[in-house]
Amino acid sequence: MSEIITEGLTKRFNSFTAVDHLSFEVGEGEIFGILGPNGAGKTTTIRMLASLLTPTEGTAYVGGFDVVDDSLKVREIVGILTENPSLYDRLTAMENMEFFAEAYGVSDRQARSKKIRELLDFFDLWHRRDDKVGTYSKGMKQKLAIARALVHDPDVLFLDEPTSGLDPRSSKDIRGLMEELSRREGQTILLCTHRLEDAERLCSRVMLINEGGMVTIGTTDELRSQIAGTPILRVRLGEVSETVVDAVRSMEGVEEVVVDGNTLSMSVKDADEVTPYVVRGVVMAGGMVQSVEVLKPSLEEIYLKLVVDEDEAE
């Protein structure tokens, strides 16, 4: 079942089109990434889905609720990490959390305290709970803002650059948390990020947007095949012989074989399926396999190819 459904979602500010006919669906428990350069329309998309902005055209449903007609319901089931941490510097971490928990309807005092303790413990902020947020570092504020987004156990999480300003260890913790929330709690996460590493590791699917419009959407593997056609399988041997090369060339699923020293590089349709047969074929032809490597373009390469090339073409 889809937790987020948009159809022709558009936002115009006077003559400027910030989001241009976006149509996509995000399944329950899925981590879905939105990638794009600054000004691509990521934040405006999230703001419309969080019922903060009204779409100029099109429709959007979050958790089955219309973002325009059921805006309060949408806001109840959504947790949002905005571009800025949006925390009250003069209040303590505890006061910030208490305020937002109550605002999101967590009325039971005991349940609220337990949840806040659990989150602040997880983010290693419990010992600083009575300090004013103004005294926190950027990373601590970011962690507290994520904790705030989770305080009411939302069904859907909108995270705008969640690992921004965090050290590698905290970034890893956040990624782990997102995976856990998606897998164990079934929370749907919409992740806007510039960190392609985060998207590659976490997202089951990503959507690339540029100048408000969708460039492409799919799993990272689907995007890879869009730009690179097929993955490359690279096999390093003790010695390359004609028999081995002929054996590999005759195999089904292998498209083009290039010999470079003791290494055979070949385009394959499906690396997971073909690799065992290639290794077996090489060994049976008398080859000594030293290493096998599957080369896939990274999400960064896909991003540069699809988004930056599109900009340059204009």
Next chain:
Amino acid sequence: MRLSKALLVFRKDWREVGRNWEVLTPIALVPLLFSVVIPLIAISAPGQVNTGTSREVLIESIMRGAPAGVMEMLAGFTEDQQLTYVLLVYMFAPFFLLIPVMASSVIASDSFAGEKERKTIEALLATPLTDGELLFGKMLASFVPAMAVTILSFIAYTVVVDVGTYGLFGAPLLPTLEWFLLIFLMTPALSLASIGLTVLISSRVRGFKEAQQISVVLIIPIIGLFIGQGTGALTLGPPVILALTALLAFFDLLIFRFSVLLFKREKVLTTWK
């Protein structure tokens, strides 16, 4: 509208204001000046200007503005008593109106324009609180402290005046009906006007200081009242206070209609500077 949610916003803003020295300083200093320092000077003024032309000029200029009814009432009083009474009970009343205007505009600027300036508004708007709950909570957070400061200042002023003039009159001068009407009818209406105006201004300025500076325009009619009172053109008696309160209440209604229209999530996020 859920009152509990509006009160939640009120409590949050109340806590923030209580820790903000930029807001607290004017709220503490101005009332202190008007309710303690200036009345003390006014009480000692007649005794300090003892003889000669200065005394006559001072008395004449102050008495010129006093209403005829008051002068009749003070007919059997000494010159010092007349001067003190007119100064502290009549002339000073318009000055006192500055307290709720200043306090509510300072707090409202911090609450509306300040929240936008400090980039905390988006997370607040993303909560399932309605526009009405947010607006009402924030208005309460400006109105309650402003009225509290005004009433506390009035109590302090009454004590200072009554204690300071007891030797001269042998009886307390305050409170009078005029002061009661002024504090409990006119200042709430004025305070609400100031808050409404600040909401309007906050949607057009970049920061809370700018909002604060512009909302000072409300001081102009108060100065007008003071001049009117000083020249005898206008007396802040019960009929005038009631008429001005009615006028302010009408202005409040108008300005709040605009404020409600302006305080929509989308407008706050996109058109507020």
